Amino acid sequence: MAPLEELALRTADGDEDAFAEIYATLVDPVYRYLYWNLYSREDAEDLAEEVFLKCLVNISGYEPGRGPFKAWAFRIAHNLLVDHQRKRSRRGQEELKEGLVDGEATAAEGLEEAERARALRESLEDLPSSQRQVIAMKYFSEMSNSEVATALGRSEGAVNALQHRALRHLGKLLEERDWR
Amino acid sequence: MKRGRKEELEASALAFLADIKTPEASSRLRDYGAQRVLARAKAAQGEKAPAAERRAYRSPALLRHVLVAAMLVLVIMLVFTSGAYAFSYGAQPYSPLYGTKIFFERARVALTTSSAQDVHLEMDFSERRMEELRNMVSSGNQGGAQRWLHEYRRNIEGAGVLFDSISSQEAGELAGQFQEMLDEQAGMMQGMQQGQPSSLSEPIGEAYRVCDQERIRMRRRCGQQDPGSATQEPGGQQRQGECPGEGGSPQQQDQTSPTGTMPAGSGTGTGEAGSPADTTSGTSSGSPSDAPAETPADTSQSNGSQTVEGGPMTGGTGYKDEGMVRGHMP
Numbered sequence: 244m245a246p247l248e249e250l251a252l253r254t255a256d257g258d259e260d261a262f263a264e265i266y267a268t269l270v271d272p273v274y275r276y277l278y279w280n281l282y283s284r285e286d287a288e289d290l291a292e293e294v295f296l297k298c299l300v301n302i303s304g305y306e307p308g309r310g311p312f313k314a315w316a317f318r319i320a321h322n323l324l325v326d327h328q329r330k331r332s333r334r335g336q337e338e339l340k341e342g343l344v345d346g347e348a349t350a351a352e353g354l355e356e357a358e359r360a361r362a363l364r365e366s367l368e369d370l371p372s373s374q375r376q377v378i379a380m381k382y383f384s385e386m387s388n389s390e391v392a393t394a395l396g397r398s399e400g401a402v403n404a405l406q407h408r409a410l411r412h413l414g415k416l417l418e419e420r421d422w423r
Numbered sequence: 424m425k426r427g428r429k430e431e432l433e434a435s436a437l438a439f440l441a442d443i444k445t446p447e448a449s450s451r452l453r454d455y456g457a458q459r460v461l462a463r464a465k466a467a468q469g470e471k472a473p474a475a476e477r478r479a480y481r482s483p484a485l486l487r488h489v490l491v492a493a494m495l496v497l498v499i500m501l502v503f504t505s506g507a508y509a510f511s512y513g514a515q516p517y518s519p520l521y522g523t524k525i526f527f528e529r530a531r532v533a534l535t536t537s538s539a540q541d542v543h544l545e546m547d548f549s550e551r552r553m554e555e556l557r558n559m560v561s562s563g564n565q566g567g568a569q570r571w572l573h574e575y576r577r578n579i580e581g582a583g584v585l586f587d588s589i590s591s592q593e594a595g596e597l598a599g600q601f602q603e604m605l606d607e608q609a610g611m612m613q614g615m616q617q618g619q620p621s622s623l624s625e626p627i628g629e630a631y632r633v634c635d636q637e638r639i640r641m642r643r644r645c646g647q648q649d650p651g652s653a654t655q656e657p658g659g660q661q662r663q664g665e666c667p668g669e670g671g672s673p674q675q676q677d678q679t680s681p682t683g684t685m686p687a688g689s690g691t692g693t694g695e696a697g698s699p700a701d702t703t704s705g706t707s708s709g710s711p712s713d714a715p716a717e718t719p720a721d722t723s724q725s726n727g728s729q730t731v732e733g734g735p736m737t738g739g740t741g742y743k744d745e746g747m748v749r750g751h752m753p
Contacts, residue, residue, distance in 0.1 A: 259461055266457035274448040288452040295460045300467065356444060363443055382440045407433065414432030417439055 247312040255303045262302075266295055269313065272384035273320050279379045280324055282364050290327055294320045314393035317380060321394055359422070366416035374409035381406055515558055516567025516574075525574055532581075538588040542597055545582035546604055552578060553608055556627070560615045565623040572626040576633050579605075583637045586644065598645050605638045 247268060253261035273294055277287035297319050305315050367375050373395070380391045388406070392399040511523035528548050535541050552575040559565060582601065586594055609631060616627040 262461065263457045266460065270453060270456060271448065274452065275445045278445055284446050284449070288448055291448070291452060292456055292460060295456065296463050296467075299460055299464045359439070359443060363439065378440070382437075383445060407429075410433040410436040411429055413439075414434075414436035417436060418432070422439060 248307040251302055251305050251312045252307070254299065255305070262299055265298075265312075265316075269316055270295070272313075272386070273316065275383040276317065276320060276379045277324060279364075279367065279383050280375065281327070286327075290323055291320075294323055297323065310393040311390055313386065314390040317384070317386065317390070317394035318396070321376065362417060362420050362422045366413055366420065369416050370409060370412055373405060374412060377402060377405045378409050378413065515555055515562075515564070516571040517559075517564050518567070521567060521570065538585045539590075539593045539597065542582050542585045542589065542601070545578045545585065546601060549575060549578035549582070549604070549608065553611055556612070556615060556630075559623065560619065565620065568623050568626040572630050575630045579633050579637050583640055586641075594644075598641055602638065602641050602645070605634050605641065609634045609638065 247265060250261040250265045254265060270291065274287055274291045277290050277294075278284060281287050281290070294316065298316050301319075305312065309315075367378065370378070376395060377391060380386045380394060381388070386394070388399050388402050391406075392402040395402065397405070507523050508527050511520040511527065514520035514524045528544075528551075532541050532544050535544060552571060555571055556575075559568065559571065586598070586601075589597070612627050612631045612634065616624050616631070619627065
């Protein structure tokens with residue numbers, strides 16, 4: 244059994260140290276996934292904390308036989324992200340723009356990095372949501388196709404095809420913005 | 424799109440992504456996040472249990488649902504009960520709804536708070552039985568005659584038994600009404616039995632006996648003379664010795680009651696038919712109400728073998744069953 248799955252079972256038995264290990268392992272991937280969907284460090288951190296809280300509260304419902312723990316945790320992250328984005332879209336575009344400016348200011352170091360980040364963010368925004376999810380999970384959270392498939396509730400083949408389509412689409416969008 | 428072009432786009436995108444640096448998460452999330460999450464989870468669990476307990480009691484929505492459901496059940500029951508009562512009110516003994524009618528009568532008796540009220544109700548219900556009997560006779564439907572008899576017996580005997588459990592003052596007031604009612608019912612039964620088929624005349628005869636026995640019992644209770652040793656079916660058949668307190672002369676009997684008419688009518692006075700004094704003084708015993716003025720026909724009673732035509736039946740008692748009794752007399 245993979246370490247994360249063992250740790251999850253120990254956490255379900257009340258082992259807080261096991262949860263701390265899970266947290267230490269997954270906090271960065273979860274944060275990055277959320278950041279490249281929300282483009283705001285603060286929002287991503289707040290939501291990441293909610294993701295781990297939900298994982299901890301529901302950890303007794305995790306069954307190792309149904310998939311890797313990382314995929315299970317990312318499924319929770321994905322669901323919370325969708326809820327968050329829905330709420331944010333209800334609040335209106337005005338607030339969203341403010342959030343983008345705030346995220347940009349804190350994310351970039353140096354002019355070029357800032358420009359690259361802006362180009363990527365704008366390109367990702369132009370991608371369909373499913374393609375953006377795959378890019379974020381695969382390249383920022385370093386997940387396998389199998390884990391992405393479980394997290395998004397799709398087949399591995401579908402994720403593979405989605406990944407290639409997303410990369411081509413992203414490459415084209417970056418090209419249009421003179422980034423190669 | 425050509426394969427080479429696709430690969431080129433994918434490669435450029437991958438290269439771009441590889442160079443991208445995600446801003447680091449703050450120390451707040453990385454170093455203290457786990458503790459904060461654990462603390463929040465504990466607090467959430469602590470709040471969850473009492474909240475769940477409170478929900479059942481305090482939730483206005485739940486309470487509203489329960490109240491609405493209870494009201495609905497109450498209204499349905501009320502409508503159903505009122506409907507059943509209304510539909511069964513006029514049910515006859517041969518009707519399928521008769522059981523429902525009797526059920527409501529029993530329920531009313533069970534819900535009263537005093538025995539005196541019970542007696543009143545049983546009296547009212549026995550009047551209903553008489554109404555049903557009239558309907559059976561007029562319609563010629565004898566289907567529920569036995570059922571009717573059963574219910575009539577229950578009303579009359581029930582009322583008689585209940586007299587034992589009410590105070591003497593109340594009993595005194597009620598006894599008069601009860602006796603009067605029994606007299607009237609006995610007379611009606613006599614009148615109705617004539618010309619009926621045996622399937623109806625037998626239950627009526629049996630009901631008459633029940634009524635008559637209760638009359639005797641009530642007379643004893645009131646300290647009155649028994650109406651006589653002979654109790655007679657409305658058809659004119661006489662039964663002797665059912666009243667242990669017999670001995671009064673026929674003239675002492677209540678001539679308005681069917682039993683009072685029996686000795687002369689039946690022609691079986693057997694020497695108890697009264698002393699000569701009785702023939703002259705019909706009011707010498709018994710209550711005034713029970714002993715109306717003697718008629719000339721009374722004298723024929725003392726003979727004990729007179730025909731009905733010359734007997735008390737023609738004496739103008741004003742009782743509607745006289746003719747019937749007369750018709751059945753030997």
